[in-house]
Amino acid sequence: MIDLKLLRTEADRLRAAQEARGESAELVDRLVEADEARRSSIAAFEGLRAEQKTLGKEVAKAKGDDKAALITRTRELAGQVKAAEAAAAEAGQAFDELMLALPNPVFDDVPRGGEDDFTIVSSHGTPRDFAAEGFEPRDHLELGELLGAIDMPRGAKVSGARFYFLTGQGALLELALVNLAMAKATEWGFTPILPPALVKPSAMEGTGFLGQAAQDVYHLPADDLYLVGTSEVALAAYHSDEILDAATLPRLYAGYSPCYRREAGSYGKDTRGIFRVHWFDKVEMFVYCRPDEADELHRKLLGFEKEFISALEIPFQVLEVASGDLGLSAARKYDCYGWIPTQGRYREITSTSNCTTFQARRLNVRMRTDAGTEPVATLNGTLCAMTRTIITILENHQQPDGSVRIPEALRPYLGGREFLTPVG
Structure with missing residues (x-):
């Protein structure tokens, strides 16, 4: 608001x-x-x-x-x-x-245009030349099946299209990513939180997910509750109807939760594998701060995302999203796109948004200063969306025999192992 x-x-x-x-x-x-x-x-x-x-x-x-x-x-x-x-x-x-x-007014210097009018801010790392290495890269699903890590047929049997099972090494890889993400977030000063994945309409509306994004949300009519598409929703509503002491700001939270999205309008897009699915797990950063600190903290969130992706040794680009592609609440947003070798392009793996005081006004989150009370600012940023991060790890670190080299940062959380190896 x-x-x-x-x-x-x-x-x-x-x-x-x-x-x-x-x-x-x-x-x-x-x-x-x-x-x-x-x-x-x-x-x-x-x-x-x-x-x-x-x-x-x-x-x-x-x-x-x-x-x-x-x-x-x-x-x-x-x-x-x-x-x-x-x-x-x-x-x-x-x-x-x-x-x-009414959406949050975009900043004047945000690139104008639609989905394809983003600005590339920076590029990091160099994609591997698989041809020079003498083999054709497998896609993440073929690798996942070789490793006994991804089971799509049983996911569809149990839950329908765009569902999956992570099994064996796949499940262990996600747990390692969760532990690394939470360890890094704690190191950076975030408080770890396990938030609910079901929320009231007030939380969804307060964060701006019942407007233009409503078609992508799962609703449970019998209970009038919503399945969150991101833990941003629960974290934003965490301090709803509260007055925070300005001296305690900024407040930094890192939430880990399942996320559910109907993927309305994506029929026929990314149907192979686990890139675009109805459920995935995610570690999300969320910040409450003074409005005059929001720009600086937004850059810090982006810096944390860049550090995490770099630790996984994934080539990536940072994009500033154009004004016509922003959600209802964001005044500015940066996306990080990771390189996917078999697609020959960068695809979105994280994003971070500055929502100014927009969500706080809707959720009635204020701060108390010497001059009185006023709304806080809120920011959010994906630290690790599990399925897409797993895709980039499998594809970028694969070996000719179907094994996958584990990035050094992840090895302590996988018992020191250096490779995921094909099964049976």
């Missing part, structure tokens, strides 16, 4: 932000009108309510015909007050619904 002052004093800035996202500025015009209607209806209600209170005092003092007239007017006014109260509530609800639909 935006600062209401922006709507009243800088509506043109909001219109420009909508256009930068490729969306209609008409929403801002409707919001301006709704805000005026809401304030007008509240003023009308308060005026009638004030008159009602004044008449109540006059009735107590009046006598005879004057008192009878005042009582008649009081009865008429009671109906008018009730109607005005209902009108104010209706106008307020209409305004709130429009406010929830």
Whole structure:
């Protein structure tokens, strides 16, 4: 949710932000009108309510015909007050619904355009030349089957398309990644958290996942609960309706949880293997901070992601996402794309977003300073999305015999082993 002052004093800035996202500025015009209607209806209600209170005092003092007239007017006014109260509530609800639909304004220097208009910020590492090494690389699914690490047929049998089992060395590889990610996060000052994967509608709405992203969310109607697509949701709602002492900021959390996504609209895309699935596990970084610290901390989150990917010895690029490809809550986002040899291209493996005070306003998370209370800023960043990280490890570190070299950073969490080896 935006600062209401922006709507009243800088509506043109909001219109420009909508256009930068490729969306209609008409929403801002409707919001301006709704805000005026809401304030007008509240003023009308308060005026009638004030008159009602004044008449109540006059009735107590009046006598005879004057008192009878005042009582008649009081009865008429009671109906008018009730109607005005209902009108104010209706106008307020209409305004709130429009406010929830308005995205976070993007920063002025974010690249303009859509999904393909990102800016490459930096490149790290050099992809292997498999031809020079004398063999054709296998894709992650073929490797996973050779290693006894990935079982897609039984995943489909048990749960349907885009589900899988990680078995044997695959399961151990994920657990090693979780332990490495949590060890690094703790080293960087994050508090480890195991958050719930089911949340109330208020948490989903507060983080901006019930708007344009609603089609990708699993809902349990009988309980009115949602399966999270990222632990960002639970971590953002962790301090909802709380006032934090500014002296305790920033607060850094690292959450590990399963994530569920319907992948609506992805029919026919990435159907082979575990790149695009309905369930995966993820370690997510989340930060509450003072608004003036958000930019610096956003760069730090990106730095942590880069350090982690580099530790896994994966070639990757850092992209700044264009304005039209940002989610509802992000004012700026960076993605890290890891190299996938068999696809001959970089694919998204992590992202980090600066949500400014947008989510905090929706979730009512504030900080107390000497000057009073104000919303905090929130940021999020993927440290390790397990399935896609496993893909990049298998493909980039494979050997001609189907074995996979384990990056040195992971070896302590796999009993010192240097290779994953084919089974039977």
